[in-house]
Amino acid sequence: MLSIGLAGKPNAGKSTFFKAATLADVEIANYPFTTIDANHGVSYVRVKCPCVELGIEGGCGRCINGSRFVPVELIDVAGLVPDAHLGRGLGNEFLDSLRLAEVVIHVLDASGSTDAEGNPVGIGNYDPLKDVEFLKREISMWLFGILERNWTKLMRQYTSEKAKPEQIIYEQLGGAGVSDKDVRWALSRMDSDPATWSEDDLRRFAELLRQSSKPMIIAANKIDLAPRENIRRLMELDEIVVPVSGAAEIALRMADKAGVIRYLPGDPDFEIVGELNRAQKAGLDKIRVLLKEYGSTGVQECINRAVFDLLDYITVYPVEDENKFTDRDGVVLPDAFLMKRGSTARDLAYRVHTELGESFLFAIDARRKLRVGEKYELKDGDVIKIVATK
Ligand SMILES: Nc1nc2c(ncn2[C@@H]2O[C@H](COP(=O)(O)OP(=O)(O)OP(=O)(O)O)[C@@H](O)[C@H]2O)c(=O)[nH]1
Numbered sequence: 001m002l003s004i005g006l007a008g009k010p011n012a013g014k015s016t017f018f019k020a021a022t023l024a025d026v027e028i029a030n031y032p033f034t035t036i037d038a039n040h041g042v043s044y045v046r047v048k049c050p051c052v053e054l055g056i057e058g059g060c061g062r063c064i065n066g067s068r069f070v071p072v073e074l075i076d077v078a079g080l081v082p083d084a085h086l087g088r089g090l091g092n093e094f095l096d097s098l099r100l101a102e103v104v105i106h107v108l109d110a111s112g113s114t115d116a117e118g119n120p121v122g123i124g125n126y127d128p129l130k131d132v133e134f135l136k137r138e139i140s141m142w143l144f145g146i147l148e149r150n151w152t153k154l155m156r157q158y159t160s161e162k163a164k165p166e167q168i169i170y171e172q173l174g175g176a177g178v179s180d181k182d183v184r185w186a187l188s189r190m191d192s193d194p195a196t197w198s199e200d201d202l203r204r205f206a207e208l209l210r211q212s213s214k215p216m217i218i219a220a221n222k223i224d225l226a227p228r229e230n231i232r233r234l235m236e237l238d239e240i241v242v243p244v245s246g247a248a249e250i251a252l253r254m255a256d257k258a259g260v261i262r263y264l265p266g267d268p269d270f271e272i273v274g275e276l277n278r279a280q281k282a283g284l285d286k287i288r289v290l291l292k293e294y295g296s297t298g299v300q301e302c303i304n305r306a307v308f309d310l311l312d313y314i315t316v317y318p319v320e321d322e323n324k325f326t327d328r329d330g331v332v333l334p335d336a337f338l339m340k341r342g343s344t345a346r347d348l349a350y351r352v353h354t355e356l357g358e359s360f361l362f363a364i365d366a367r368r369k370l371r372v373g374e375k376y377e378l379k380d381g382d383v384i385k386i387v388a389t390k
Pocket residue numbers: 009010011012013014015016017027028029030031032033034035036078079080118221222223224225244245246247248
């Protein structure tokens with residue numbers, strides 16, 4: 001499953017975001033290092049279900065009013081402080097939790113109520129813009145550290161055994177979730193032979209690897225507390241910044257679960273359907289004002305943008321019957337798969353089952369009832385039947 005890391009300084013609201021997005025019961029508190037061991041959980045991207053466009057009567061049964069939720073893994077990492085890569089605040093161990101993450105949501109306390117180390121200082125007493133860059137540096141220096149440890153040996157291997165540098169570097173970084181494509185891309189951006197690199201060159205290379213292997217989106221969290229000026233300044237940055245209130249999302253999801261409101265993650269509003277006491281009503285009224293101003297709580301938007309904008313994934317729907325859009329048992333649109341843009345019909349076959357990939361003959365684009373070959377590039381929302389020899 002695709003993995004998304006939640007990272008940032010202590011007390012920024014990572015576990016709150018995690019709880020909001022997974023409804024897992026995790027510890028949340030207003031002091032640094034509440035989380036020590038990373039939390040892993042399942043959250044979802046929200047997509048438009050094809051059953052609406054396909055005119056399937058009564059819907060498909062797998063979506064809620066045309067919104068389909070496709071699972072992704074979320075990792076709530078312990079708080080990172082500046083110089084974490086040198087081991088400060090157990091930083092190295094904490095950074096290791098990001099190994100599996102393909103993309104990072106940088107949870108940032110936009111209210112300015114916590115300092116660089118996550119200590120509470122009162123709203124507006126810290127400039128959140130100061131936190132924007134530090135996480136990139138920590139992650140790239142962590143990658144640098146992994147490379148530097150064996151660099152001399154690696155380069156000796158490269159020059160004496162004439163091994164390919166991309167292979168050697170990839171193997172060294174394999175466990176850090178860096179792909180061979182990331183390594184090739186970063187190498188292509190360097191203008192000299194790795195054997196001649198200075199320490200600064202290696203640092204620059206590590207930052208390129210970071211950009212490629214752990215792209216980042218900023219969740220400007222605690223918008224319910226934040227001075228508007230902070231949000232405005234963050235939004236002006238040359239970064240993807242999403243205004244977020246993890247706390248508001250938890251309140252809405254819990255109220256929905258309790259049956260007092262109707263709310264779907266990512267919705268711009270909610271409907272009150274149950275009995276509320278005065279305090280609950282006041283709390284929800286406040287959240288409604290926030291939703292009006294920002295469009296949503298931002299939690300779902302962060303997850304969606306991380307997966308679709310940064311990682312460039314698409315959603316495809318394999319079926320067995322191209323006319324009824326069902327599987328063998330008659331279930332309509334049974335599965336939704338997240339795949340990298342550029343994936344082919346054959347890649348989808350492999351994804352469904354290795355055997356299906358191996359015995360692939362052709363595929364049928366079920367929307368157009370059109371036969372396509374193995375190299376057919378899948379499009380977002382495609383409904384595909386695979387035809388194989390077995
Ligand atoms: N008002 C408000 N408070 C929030 C929000 N998100 C988190 N908080 C509060 O911020 C504090 C820290 O939240 P956590 O989720 O524990 O933060 P963390 O980043 O996981 O912290 P560590 O595990 O210590 O690194 C808690 O008091 C939360 O209630 C938010 O959107 N709005």
